[in-house]
Amino acid sequence: MTDVRTDGQRKRVFIRTYGCQMNVYDSDRMADVLRPLGYAMTDTPEQADLVVLNTCHIREHASEKVYSELGRLRDAKRERRAEGRDLTIAVAGCVAQAEGEEIVRRQPAVDIVVGPQAYHRLPELLAEAERKAAIRRAGKRLPGAGVLDTDFPAESKFDHLPAPQGVRAGSAFLSIQEGCDKFCTFCVVPYTRGAEYSRPAAAVLSEAHQLVAAGAIEITLLGQNVNAYHGEAADGSTWSLARLIRALAGIDGVARIRYTTSHPRDMDDDLIAAHGTVPQLMPYLHLPVQSGSDRILEAMNRRHGRDLFLGLVDRLRSARADLALSSDFIVGFPGESDADFDDTMRLVDQVGFASAFSFKYSRRPGTPGSAMPDQVPEAVKSARLAALQALLGRQAREFNISKVGATVPVLFAETGRKPGQIVGKTPWLQSVYAEGNPRLIGHIVEARLIEGHANSLAGEIVARAYEAAA
Ligand code: SAH
Ligand code: SF4
Ligand code: F3S
Secondary structure (H helix, E strand, O other): OOOOOOOOOEEEEEEEEOOOOOHHHHHHHHHHHHHOOOEOOOOOOHHHOEEEEEEEOOHHHHHHHHHHHHHHHHHHEEEEEOOOOOOOOEHHHHHHHHHHHHHHHHHOOOEEEEOOOHHHHHHHHHHHHHHHHHHHHOOOOOOOOOOEEEOOOOOOOOOOOOOOOEEOOOOEEEEEEEEEOOOOOOOHHHOOOOOOOOOOOHHHHHHHHHHOOOOEEEEEOOOHEEEEOOOOOOOOOOEEEHHHHHHHHOOOHHHHHHHOOOOOHHHOOHHHHHHHOOOEEEOEEEEOOOOOOOHHHHHOOOOOOOOHHHHHHHHHHHHHHOOOOEEEEOOOOOOOOHHHHHHHHHHHHHHHOOEEEEEEEEEEOOOOOHHOOOOOOOOHHHHHHHHHHHHHHHHHHHHHHHHHEEEEOOOEEEOOOOOEEEEEEEOOOOOOEOOHHHHHOOOEEEEEEEEEOOOOOEEEHHHHHHHOOO
């Protein structure tokens, strides 16, 4: 495989990422794999020689988007071919894993289908796709078009990926745990990402050092069940997430640590205590509860009730009084009655969330929930979602307003929509926009919060912060 096109330009890859932060991390890692092959990143698909769609299968809508995008790419590929050039189309991520064969059947223009555990094999897959394309260019017919790799290989992709370069404005994701063995009855993740796997602690620490060397001051640890982490350590012991967080906090230069996504059942005492004792661990926790009804939680196979969740919230807040909580909710799970939904509304009322994601239940093929009786009508789901989102929206706004007047450290991440504005995050993951020099991007600077809105706050950078960052 050559790293230049026939016109002497470097090859370019465009990666479109759907879905969760695991996919964002994986997209960066695919870029890391492709870089040594000569691929430079581009943010315009029109300029790309290779387009990778990193897909999400979590809800029906997410999957369907992929096929419409592939239709557009097929047209682009035809136009390219008319000009004597080519466009390689790859589908990665959870739709690739779940629907591999169907993707190439529905869209023969697809060259490569690669599942989330096989990204380290991208170079071989590209070489194979290129070989097939050359045979086709020579006018020969080929049985079956795309190259598929949706195995769950015995080796971990993490052991075969090059050093990460995905640091943006001081922030980096670090994937420490993959897959899920919990089998919630609504969810495709155990099927698309495979069995639960924790990376060895030494590998995580070494990647953290690399990220810090590349400019990271904030590290967000990722996993589908990140708090189920149990990584093998050098001395043969097993590290929990709390143990790992304490070790990361000891790395010079790590100012902020976050982790996502957690399962209530895996919130152990040590981790709760870490929220009170590790200053770098940010006072924000995303802890999906899905429903406030014990009956529905049971049907979802969440393996915890409402009281366990409320108990956790109390203990977390005792460890760290200013902890901001976020969660995920599903409305309209099969069998959800008005009374069940009221339980969810009461739980939200009782806890008070700083932010949240809420969804209508989406029937996913192959999951137990999709075959359950008493599917909830669409109109009922819509009405419940609207009521829940109104409540959660009010709480988010109240939380933001509660911080007005405070001076807080903000990690600035990018320029804002208005000229002269920069935007960043507070410790509680709120967005703050302020007038500021773009030089402050990638730094933590003090800002006074002056106005709270539904999704953001206005701030004023404290003058001395300029000198500190200069
Ligand atoms: N591992 C995380 C969640 C991963 S999926 C956890 O255990 O909480 C992210 C969110 O998508 C879930 O928390 C859930 O709220 C939502 N989700 C998953 N499957 C869904 C479905 N079939 N319909 C609607 N929402 C779903
Ligand atoms: Fe899905 Fe449940 Fe696993 Fe989360 S814990 S990824 S919701 S099966
Ligand atoms: Fe979607 Fe896969 Fe993440 S289904 S939410 S991209 S794990």
